[in-house]
Amino acid sequence: MNKIDTLITVLGWEDRFITGNKILLDKYNINNIILIIFTDYLYMRNMQSNKALIEKKANELDIRITYLNLNYSDSVGNWKILNNFFKNNLSQSILINTTTFPRETIWTLLFFLKNNKKRVYYSYFKPKKYNTNWLTKNHKNPRLFLKHSGIFKLNNEITLFIITGFDKNRMQLLIDYYEPQNIVIFNQEGNQFENEKRNNINNIDRSLDIDIVNINNYNVDSSIRIINKKIIEYNDNNIILVSHGPKLSALSTYKCFLLSNMEIALAYVPAKDFSPYYSSGTNEDYIFGELSLNNEL
């Protein structure tokens, strides 16, 4: 594997933020860290201590940290900040540690990186356990992602592609908002983190005509193939693709967007409240891969 020049990560309050990044910094000979900080969430537990810990680790390894302050509730402002930043900051090779990234920030980052990069590396650390109570709350209305709103045909049916997650209600919110004619649900395989019980596929209105597809979101390459196959199948529909699954699904969905020649739309349901106990522990057996940023499989 090539040497990694820059690690991009988002400051998080979960255990896996610090444990995961330390593993990456120890393993790869990284020169720079771009640390994205959502300043409106700095008040959350462990944020200040995690920031101090990553700074300490970087200092030990003589790695430079560049801070990028964003505001979670200002997606347009974030877009402009990232646009300006990546115009002038180009690293040789980039590793995105997706673990604590918001999904739309992963997409924004990939949009700016694809102008100059053919590929990026990615990593993801699973936690040991997710909070059994709630994960996110106070969801806002669904939004089409900036510059990725596709080419909608005027009279074609809407098909909502949803990669499911553990958050209840987000899926119903999407269905009520877009009133799609068709729904394709990509349902995570396996029973990790009590997936079979917690995955919200059981909560949706079954009177709707739903196409259910099994997927392993932890395998980005196979996910891309599965989602892309369905995009081809629903080619004559206006497809809106939404990911609520593990953060890695933001990579597979982005790649599928590129494969569609940017004709499908990416959308997301922002949340305002995140559980301070979102997850605990870190599975050190992390996922690592490479994503090509072109429109070829």
Added chain:
Amino acid sequence: MNNPFIFDRPNTIDVDEFIKFYIKDNIYTRFLESTRNIIIIGVRGSGKTSTLRYYSFPVQYKNPDVKDKFSIIGIYIPNKHPILGKREYLLYENIDKQFVVVEHFLCINILSNICDTFIDSYEYLKFEKEIENKILTNLSYIFETSFPDTGSLFENLKLFITKESNASQRKLNNNNFESFVDYSFSFNNTIIPFLEQIRLIPSLNNSHFSLFFDDIQDLGEIHKKIINSWIAYRDNKLFSFKIATAEIKPLYTTSTNGVILEGHDFVKLDMTRRIFNKASEFNSFAREVISRRLQLAGIENNVDEFLPVADSFNDGLKKAKIKAKKMAQKKYPHPKGTQINDYVAKYGRAIFFRERNPKANLPTYSGIDTIIDISTGVIRNLLTPIFFMYEKQLANNKNKNEIVLTIPPSVQKEIIIKRSESFWERIRNIDSEIDNCTKEVALQINNFFNQLMIYLKKRLKDDKISEPRAINFIITQYSSEEEKTKINELINASLRSTLLYQRLVSHKATGEKIPLFIPNRLMLPVHGLDPHGQYSHFPISAKSFLNAAENNIEIPLFTENKIDDKQLEIEF
């Protein structure tokens, strides 16, 4: 057979089917058939879409009741198309450019729907090829484009709009998206010339185009401001707007930050008026809706036979009314006029609900009137429980192909109670459901509605209170702006999730407008309360409201209302 009580999206049903199912509500007719700008306000499921669709040209043309098919041409324009959800306009630094981009997509949506309307009803227009060619030539000159010659006039125009739609979406997502502004549609440069040209069709020579915008509540603020700017034109010879929204307080500002005025620029139609009205009006409308569906499904029973009241419920009410009569005779040994009957009407039902053994089962909620009461005046709330009752009874039938002729009271009660329980489950998780509702607000909403139920029970059991079955309330005695802001936050979240409905009423004495709050009556059955209510209301002081919400403290019972009920008059 198909369940006849399905609440389908009214804009997806075939025209002939739609005409069969639709029950016209004459209250709105003179407004929707007029050339005035109208803003229709109605909660989700209150029948806005059906109403707009009913007055659209394809339905009106096929409707045998309509004599003059061409004087008003209603164009139904849904606003759910994701093309209107594009947010790239936010990336323009210049606010004027943002308006240009948004107006462009609004115009594409309008043009597309005008074309669809006439593609579907092309045969009704009956005009010569020569006219068609003239319109195309004129539009070709105006739009600086050439049209393909592959189909009818409107098919050609639709192709042109499709091409423009695709091209502009590509531009918007490209890096050089500033170029978008050089060529874009506006209402003035596109819609008006377009309507003027199609008026060359002889049957449309004197037509007025009524543009029916549905579901604008989900559009961005900028979209609404642009639409309001169009409303502000007020030149209503060629076109007018009929705008339907689920927002209780729609935005009235324009793109130049002016304001459109009710009465001056538009007339407001409040479909929520059904929610708090003398019972008879909505009751007869609702009965007609169910009756029509029974008839179309080939069910020969009438509405009362199809949804019978349980004997135990009827007997209980009868006994309670006899008791009330005895009490009235004791109270008024020398009754005047209708004193005895008034007393029975006021207290009869209250006695039945209050004197039930608290350990006994919940009343057998049943009968069409009870279901209408529980619907709180919303058509979707009326049809949905009957849909599930029908499904349940169909599953109970031994022969699955057998028609369901009647829904036994036990099945009605089971579904009503289940839905009431699920409704409370929704209230408990309300923060997950609505946009921008914090955990604290959710807890306070839960506290308030729990305390409201306790209060309603106390009211029902108090034999000195004048209106024991009143359900609706007003909020009084605000002591500060801060208090008002806090209450408004809870009220607005409750309104958005339809836990509560609101109507504006006015003091007869002062003319002051006050919001009257109507709890969704689906919350009552699981508490053994009477969903019928009373044509009345009670005041809750702002302090008591906040005490209930923030501290879970009981709402004090006023033995006599401080505000005279008769001082409140419903505003229409």
